Amino acid sequence: MIDENSIAKKIISVIRSIAGNNDLYLHEPLFFGNEWSYLKNCLDTTYVSSVGKYVNEFEEKISDFTGSKFVVAVVNGTSALHIGLKLCGVVPKDEVLVPSFTFVGTVNSISYNNAIPHFVDIEQETLGIDTKKLLQYLYENTYVKNGICINKLTGRIIRAIIPVHTFGHPSNLDDLITISKKFKIKLIEDAAESLGSFFKGKHTGTFGDLGVISFNGNKTITTGNGGAILTNSYDLAKRARHLTTTAKVPHKWEYLHDEIGYNYRMSNVNAAIGCAQLENLKTILLSKRKLYEVYSNKFSRISELTLFKEPSNCESNYWLQTIILKNENKKELEVILRETNKNRIFTRPAWKLISELKPYQDCPKMDLTCSKSLSKRVINIPSSPNILRDINNNG
Amino acid sequence: MIDENSIAKKIISVIRSIAGNNDLYLHEPLFFGNEWSYLKNCLDTTYVSSVGKYVNEFEEKISDFTGSKFVVAVVNGTSALHIGLKLCGVVPKDEVLVPSFTFVGTVNSISYNNAIPHFVDIEQETLGIDTKKLLQYLYENTYVKNGICINKLTGRIIRAIIPVHTFGHPSNLDDLITISKKFKIKLIEDAAESLGSFFKGKHTGTFGDLGVISFNGNKTITTGNGGAILTNSYDLAKRARHLTTTAKVPHKWEYLHDEIGYNYRMSNVNAAIGCAQLENLKTILLSKRKLYEVYSNKFSRISELTLFKEPSNCESNYWLQTIILKNENKKELEVILRETNKNRIFTRPAWKLISELKPYQDCPKMDLTCSKSLSKRVINIPSSPNILRDINNNG
Numbered sequence: 001m002i003d004e005n006s007i008a009k010k011i012i013s014v015i016r017s018i019a020g021n022n023d024l025y026l027h028e029p030l031f032f033g034n035e036w037s038y039l040k041n042c043l044d045t046t047y048v049s050s051v052g053k054y055v056n057e058f059e060e061k062i063s064d065f066t067g068s069k070f071v072v073a074v075v076n077g078t079s080a081l082h083i084g085l086k087l088c089g090v091v092p093k094d095e096v097l098v099p100s101f102t103f104v105g106t107v108n109s110i111s112y113n114n115a116i117p118h119f120v121d122i123e124q125e126t127l128g129i130d131t132k133k134l135l136q137y138l139y140e141n142t143y144v145k146n147g148i149c150i151n152k153l154t155g156r157i158i159r160a161i162i163p164v165h166t167f168g169h170p171s172n173l174d175d176l177i178t179i180s181k182k183f184k185i186k187l188i189e190d191a192a193e194s195l196g197s198f199f200k201g202k203h204t205g206t207f208g209d210l211g212v213i214s215f216n217g218n219k220t221i222t223t224g225n226g227g228a229i230l231t232n233s234y235d236l237a238k239r240a241r242h243l244t245t246t247a248k249v250p251h252k253w254e255y256l257h258d259e260i261g262y263n264y265r266m267s268n269v270n271a272a273i274g275c276a277q278l279e280n281l282k283t284i285l286l287s288k289r290k291l292y293e294v295y296s297n298k299f300s301r302i303s304e305l306t307l308f309k310e311p312s313n314c315e316s317n318y319w320l321q322t323i324i325l326k327n328e329n330k331k332e333l334e335v336i337l338r339e340t341n342k343n344r345i346f347t348r349p350a351w352k353l354i355s356e357l358k359p360y361q362d363c364p365k366m367d368l369t370c371s372k373s374l375s376k377r378v379i380n381i382p383s384s385p386n387i388l389r390d391i392n393n394n395g
Numbered sequence: 396m397i398d399e400n401s402i403a404k405k406i407i408s409v410i411r412s413i414a415g416n417n418d419l420y421l422h423e424p425l426f427f428g429n430e431w432s433y434l435k436n437c438l439d440t441t442y443v444s445s446v447g448k449y450v451n452e453f454e455e456k457i458s459d460f461t462g463s464k465f466v467v468a469v470v471n472g473t474s475a476l477h478i479g480l481k482l483c484g485v486v487p488k489d490e491v492l493v494p495s496f497t498f499v500g501t502v503n504s505i506s507y508n509n510a511i512p513h514f515v516d517i518e519q520e521t522l523g524i525d526t527k528k529l530l531q532y533l534y535e536n537t538y539v540k541n542g543i544c545i546n547k548l549t550g551r552i553i554r555a556i557i558p559v560h561t562f563g564h565p566s567n568l569d570d571l572i573t574i575s576k577k578f579k580i581k582l583i584e585d586a587a588e589s590l591g592s593f594f595k596g597k598h599t600g601t602f603g604d605l606g607v608i609s610f611n612g613n614k615t616i617t618t619g620n621g622g623a624i625l626t627n628s629y630d631l632a633k634r635a636r637h638l639t640t641t642a643k644v645p646h647k648w649e650y651l652h653d654e655i656g657y658n659y660r661m662s663n664v665n666a667a668i669g670c671a672q673l674e675n676l677k678t679i680l681l682s683k684r685k686l687y688e689v690y691s692n693k694f695s696r697i698s699e700l701t702l703f704k705e706p707s708n709c710e711s712n713y714w715l716q717t718i719i720l721k722n723e724n725k726k727e728l729e730v731i732l733r734e735t736n737k738n739r740i741f742t743r744p745a746w747k748l749i750s751e752l753k754p755y756q757d758c759p760k761m762d763l764t765c766s767k768s769l770s771k772r773v774i775n776i777p778s779s780p781n782i783l784r785d786i787n788n789n790g
Contacts (some may be wrong), residue, residue, distance in 0.1 A: 028441050029441050029443060030441075031438040031439075031441065031443075035438050036431075036434065036435055036438055039431065039434045040431055042619075043426040043430050043431055044426075046423050046424050046425075046426065046612075047612075048424060048426075048612050048617055048619040048668065049611055049612025049613070049617065049619055049620065050611075050612070050620065051612075075470050075471075075620065076658045077658075078657075078658040079658070103650075104641055104642075104643075104650070104652045104656070105641065105658055108641070108655055108656065108657070111655050114509065216444055216445075217441075217442075217443050217444025217445070217446075217662075218444070222443055222444065224437075224443040224444055224662035224663070224664040224665065225444065225445065225470065225620070225661075225662040225664075225665070246499055246500065246503070247499075248499075252736055253732050253736060253741075253742065253743040253744060254743075254744065254747065255498075255499070255743075255744075255746040255747050256747050256752070257499045257752050257754075258752070258753050258754075259753065259754050260503055260506050260754045261499070261503065262473075262503070263471045263472075263473040263474070263500055266620075267612070267619035267620040267665070268619070269619040269620075269664060269665065269668065270619065270620070270662070270664065270665075273443065273664065337648050341647055341648060346648075347648065348648040348649075348650075349648060349649065349650075351650040352649065352650050352651050357651070357652050357653070358653050358654065359652075359653075359654050359655045
């Protein structure tokens with residue numbers, strides 16, 4: 001039995017008071033629009049694979065919504081990053097700066113390019129890269145020569161940086177752009193989690209050389225499997241399209257491929273779902289923001305934790321609602337996770353730091369004090385857009 | 396104007412006499428079953444991503460149909476091969492034997508593993524690897540030491556061989572197994588095109604250490620994007636599942652990944668389409684076989700070409716119907732392709748040999764006389780299952 005006054009009990013009580021007695025998943029997609037109807041169109045026209053009108057339409061709609069000039073729809077966010085790094089000139093043995101506090105896919109995309117992740121710390125204010133600390137670190141540990149940033153210790157080129165807009169919250173993009181320019185490091189935004197999140201009024205994923213979005217089943221909106229590459233560069237977009245369609249040179253019947261490409265394009269079926277989902281994106285975003293407000297109000301009464309609020313100057317999609325325990329207490333954390341999950345409130349902790357996973361233990365890294373601390377204090381709580389049941393009220 | 400007695404005219408005349416005046420694509424999928432209904436179930440249950448009952452069901456059904464003990468559904472055939480090679484122990488700088496006469500994805504999967512394709516010739520009888528020629532080549536150019544096959548010239552390990560069941564026709568699997576055993580080379584069948592094709596009564600893709608199938612939109616049946624890994628080994632299947640789901644160690648809420656994995660699992664949406672498609676696979680196969688017979692009868696009157704027939708002891712799915720010109724004549728080939736396509740009969744030539752593509756020009760290769768000749772003589776002609784209009788007669 002757990003203590004009636006335990007944090008776990010208090011959290012369960014707050015969530016149940018808001019969401020009732022249902023099973024509460026972390027993030028369920030919501031289909032109350034034209035999804036089924038658009039899928040029928042795919043079947044009727046026989047366009048189900050990587051060519052079809054919904055793929056084009058989906059790209060256009062994402063372009064309209066985000067303000068990114070070009071959008072290339074792909075099979076998932078990880079593959080979008082894989083190609084994104086390649087497009088930014090990352091070659092084998094390059095280093096890529098990346099938070100250790102992220103989903104493993106962010107870092108795997110670096111490995112797929114035979115490059116080396118170089119882990120950087122995050123800050124509690126944004127849950128993204130601590131740019132002040134990074135700036136200091138780069139001054140001390142790198143130099144720029146002939147427009148290339150070199151790691152003094154390893155002698156390798158630091159070619160790119162991947163900030164992650166964690167749980168949908170924008171990183172400090174002003175500082176990141178400054179760092180990118182100053183140290184000649186390409187900026188690739190991992191906006192996998194942040195569709196609908198804006199930094200100073202501009203959509204995340206559109207600040208760097210490239211950005212990527214995910215439309216996995218657990219995201220704000222979904223295409224089943226899916227991702228996208230965002231860029232304002234015509235040349236990068238063209239090459240993204242080429243590399244993700246097996247690098248086939250267009251011809252009516254000939255099969256000519258001029259480099260090693262990938263089979264990474266989104267299928268028309270997945271895009272059809274995405275087109276329908278996009279029609280309801282604004283409703284879904286409003287609902288998630290409202291959930292934040294309701295959670296915020298109730299959680300303010302629990303002194304042992306805070307509910308994460310969007311950084312200043314930002315509008316976040318509140319993809320995953322996040323509580324942060326004030327104190328580090330591994331046992332407490334375990335109790336909260338165990339009790340909530342036992343109660344069918346499917347919370348989860350932060351990712352295990354990637355720099356602590358077996359395949360990445362030996363990679364270069366800066367001091368990761370804040371990442372380590374947050375990885376023991378962060379808990380994501382149920383964040384589905386229909387928890388308040390004011391949309392799609394059919395359940 | 397082209398000559399009334401030209402081969403092009405004769406081909407067009409034969410195809411039109413069989414298929415009428417419609418636009419004739421190379422291979423269109425056919426949806427006349429439960430596809431739309433199963434898709435509704437995905438939306439209703441909100442299971443649209445890489446977890447869901449259709450993924451499991453699809454794997455079970457493919458297992459039943461092919462006789463492969465284990466099946467792992469993935470995003471496409473290329474990713475299936477990528478992982479398949481890794482599962483067979485292919486590491487950077489290894490060589491992998493592969494036909495030059497194949498789709499580029501077969502060979503790219505080798506590059507993704509940082510291994511080196513080593514091109515081998517094919518034979519006209521099967522359109523697959525010329526096993527007699529290969530055997531002789533291996534005797535002359537390799538030696539086996541400590542259970543490992545070494546290329547005498549490069550000093551590199553030849554770790555695996557990927558036979559391709561071209562256009563659905565089974566390669567000589569008896570010989571390939573012999574070679575695999577004798578030279579200690581892992582056998583990975585590229586059965587991307589051969590779902591429904593049997594060698595001596597056993598399904599292609601189930602002979603080697605692993606096999607892969609594709610369910611791309613142009614295949615015999617489709618899932619939109621999709622592929623599968625087949626294996627009779629519990630251990631390989633388990634590891635395939637692990638590697639294709641980001642190598643996440645199962646846990647209720649923790650995110651622990653014990654190696655560099657991939658986001659390669661098929662989504663429930665794609666699997667739902669596949670489950671419905673499989674219910675009609677036998678009908679589709681019968682229809683494709685009948686089309687072969689009708690084509691065969693009519694094309695027998697054109698002396699300048701032959702229609703490719705399934706190899707002896709094989710039952711082929713006749714994925715793509717194939718005509719082979721008796722004489723090499725680049726100009727003639729161009730005329731046939733141009734005139735048929737102009738006539739909206741969307742034929743295509745064989746792939747350009749992969750060993751002649753820019754990224755693969757410097758790879759090791761044996762004499763490729765037959766591949767070169769066939770690449771100038773092979774034409775695929777419209778092969779959709781509903782060309783004879785005896786199924787799905789709603790168009």
